[in-house]
Each structure stands twice: as structure tokens, then as C-alpha cells.
Amino acid sequence: MADKKGEQMYTRPPKLSGWDSFKIFLWNSETSQFLGRTGSSWGKILLFYLIFYAVLIGFFSAMLAVFYQTLDDREPKWKLEKSLIGSNPGLGFRPMPPDSNVESTLIWYKASDKGNVQFWQKQLDEFLATYEKENNPNYNNVEQCIPHQKPSKGKVCDVRLDADWQKCVKENGYNYDSPEGGPCIFLKLNKIYGWNPEYYNSTTVPDNMPQYLKSEIIEAEARNDYKYVWVSCQGENPADVENIGVIRYLPKWGFASQYFPFENVDGYLSPLVAIYFEKPKRGVLINIECKAWARNIIHDRTDRRGSVHFELMID
Incomplete structure (x- = not known):
């Protein structure tokens, strides 16, 4: 039986049409992938960008607040x-x-x-x-x-x-x-x-x-x-x-x-x-x-x- 397994050859996957390939790309039921990623993969990348942009917005807001502290509503800084x-x-x-x-x-x-x-x-x-x-x-x-x-x-x-x-x-x-x-x-x-x-x-x-x-x-x-x-x-x-x-x-x-x-x-x-x-x-x-x-x-x-x-x- 071991010899038979060793003799097994790689079988070419079935040739799919463009539309079928696109449907599998959208949702692959065998691997549970959506747009080429699993749910956990999508969760990790969304969490990364959520944290990244939150830090970016926080940093920009802090710098803007510091900048406005140097300004006067009535008197220009440079005269x-x-x-x-x-x-x-x-x-x-x-x-x-x-x-x-x-x-x-x-x-x-x-x-x-x-x-x-x-x-x-x-x-x-x-x-x-x-x-x-x-x-x-x-x-x-x-x-x-x-x-x-x-x-x-x-x-x-x-x-x-x-x-x-x-x-x-x-x-x-x-x-x-x-x-x-x-x-x-x-x-x-x-x-x-x-x-x-x-x-x-x-x-x-x-x-x-x-x-x-x-x-x-x-x-x-x-x-x-x-x-x-x-x-x-x-x-x-x-x-x-x-x-x-x-x-x-x-x-x-x-x-x-x-x-x-x-x-x-x-x-x-x-x-x-x-x-x-x-x-x-x-x-x-x-x-x-x-x-x-x-x-x-x-x-x-x-x-x-x-x-x-x-x-x-x-x-």
C-alpha cells in the first residue's frame, strides 16, 4: 500500500472559467476565505489599521491643540x-x-x-x-x-x-x-x-x-x-x-x-x-x-x- 501511495501522481486542478474563479475568490467554501483571507486574517488587519489610524488621529489632534494654544482669536501672531x-x-x-x-x-x-x-x-x-x-x-x-x-x-x-x-x-x-x-x-x-x-x-x-x-x-x-x-x-x-x-x-x-x-x-x-x-x-x-x-x-x-x-x- 505504501508503494501505491508513492506512485500517486499530482493531479491538475480542474480548469475554471473566469466567472467561477471570481466566485471562489469572493467566497471559498472549502477554506472559508473571503476575498482571499480568512475571518481571523481580516480581523487582524482591520484591528491593525484601527489602532494605526486612531494613533495617527490622536497625534495630529494633539499637535493641532498645541498649535492653537499659540494663537490669539483677535491678534495675529506675526504683525x-x-x-x-x-x-x-x-x-x-x-x-x-x-x-x-x-x-x-x-x-x-x-x-x-x-x-x-x-x-x-x-x-x-x-x-x-x-x-x-x-x-x-x-x-x-x-x-x-x-x-x-x-x-x-x-x-x-x-x-x-x-x-x-x-x-x-x-x-x-x-x-x-x-x-x-x-x-x-x-x-x-x-x-x-x-x-x-x-x-x-x-x-x-x-x-x-x-x-x-x-x-x-x-x-x-x-x-x-x-x-x-x-x-x-x-x-x-x-x-x-x-x-x-x-x-x-x-x-x-x-x-x-x-x-x-x-x-x-x-x-x-x-x-x-x-x-x-x-x-x-x-x-x-x-x-x-x-x-x-x-x-x-x-x-x-x-x-x-x-x-x-x-x-x-x-x-
Whole structure:
């Protein structure tokens, strides 16, 4: 019998079709294997990955908790020169062109086209909504400030869009539907935590500042009312200077000192300056550059530091 066993030959397993092989791979009743593994094998590998990912999640959560302990909800860890945004604020303008053309800086409308005018007015309504008491959930932190006097601790100064803004208020449609006059464009400084402007006076005004602004600063210093981040707007080219007409700055020439520094206090309102174009030439494109002036604001036209560019065209 032993000889017979030794003479037994290996028998080739039956040839299975692809579908039969797949069914056996899914469940092999002879070996009790599912997808090529027994139940105990699947249990061991699942237990390994459960422990592995639990440890990984625990480690990551612990590191994240330690990281958040180094952060402050209100004050950034890296400020001014140490931060990515630096200490040189830029200027922004409103209203902005449609979202369909996000790279455009052109304000183009037809004063006699009510629908076209309403688009720009709605943009300004939405932008200025937070300056209204009923739309500011932290308005209890807002107080009326005397010019150049800091607010109380934990409070911020109000920006009141009242009669001093003249044509640049909602009731007057920001002058976009005027048959002759031009529109109001609102300027604001980008917020930089802890940034304090260094103010110009009569002895520090730079040579490249517009002469009319130099004169305004000298007069303001005589009234002890010179602590502003001053604003100037001009046509970029000789043709633009000719076509832009008279510009008025409302309610003042710049951003007053009581709004600085920005410290992320609830209810803070960025100061605004409205640029009112009294009678720009119609039917032509006007390139406009506005600059913010303080001793620690550097102007760079390429990077648009300390300035903003936009175009105006009224049909």
C-alpha cells in the first residue's frame, strides 16, 4: 500500500472559467476565505489599521491643540513687517465691476439707463450696509468720536454717512443718475493690524506730493487738524487730467487719526473717503490713480502699494 501511495501522481486542478474563479475568490467554501483571507486574517488587519489610524488621529489632534494654544482669536501672531502682508497698506475702491469680469477696474455706465445705473447703486448699497446701525450686530461698541481723539477702550469710532457726504449718499443715488455730474467712488485703506500712520506736516511734505494737497496740509496744520492719511486722485495721463474735471473729497481729504490703529475690535468700521467727480467728460475713458499719503506709506505703481487705479467712463 505504501508503494501505491508513492506512485500517486499530482493531479491538475480542474480548469475554471473566469466567472467561477471570481466566485471562489469572493467566497471559498472549502477554506472559508473571503476575498482571499480568512475571518481571523481580516480581523487582524482591520484591528491593525484601527489602532494605526486612531494613533495617527490622536497625534495630529494633539499637535493641532498645541498649535492653537499659540494663537490669539483677535491678534495675529506675526504683525506688520513680520507678517506676509507687511506694513504698507493699499487702497481699495467701490463700487467694483461685475463678477463676470473680476480683473476689470472699469466703472462704465450710462446715466440715462436706469437698469445700468441701479447695478452700481446696488453695489454701493451693499458695501455701505455695515455702516448702518441696524446692520452692524456690534453697534453697541461704536461711539461718536471727536476728530483725532481715540475711542474708549474696547470701543470703535463711528463712520456717519450724513449730510456732510452731500451727493454721495443713498438718498441721492450716489449721483450716478445725474444728467450732468459724475459719480461718487468710495476709497478705503486696507486694514493692517497695529499699523499707525506717521502724519505729514508742513516741514515733511514730499516733493512729489500734488501742490494743492501740500497747501491743504499747511492750512490744516495751522488749525491743528493735520493728522490724516491724506488722499489725492488725479488723471494718469495728460489727456486724463484734461478730461477728469474737478474732484471733491467728501467729507474730508483723508482718513482721520481716530480710526487708527486697527485692533480687530468688534464693530470696527473702516474709514471712508468719497471721491465726487463734479463734471467728468462723457464718452471717453478716463484713467485715474488715487494715492494715500503718510510718511510710512510707500508708493509703488507696479505693485499698487499705497495707491489704486481704476477707469471711469460715462456714456
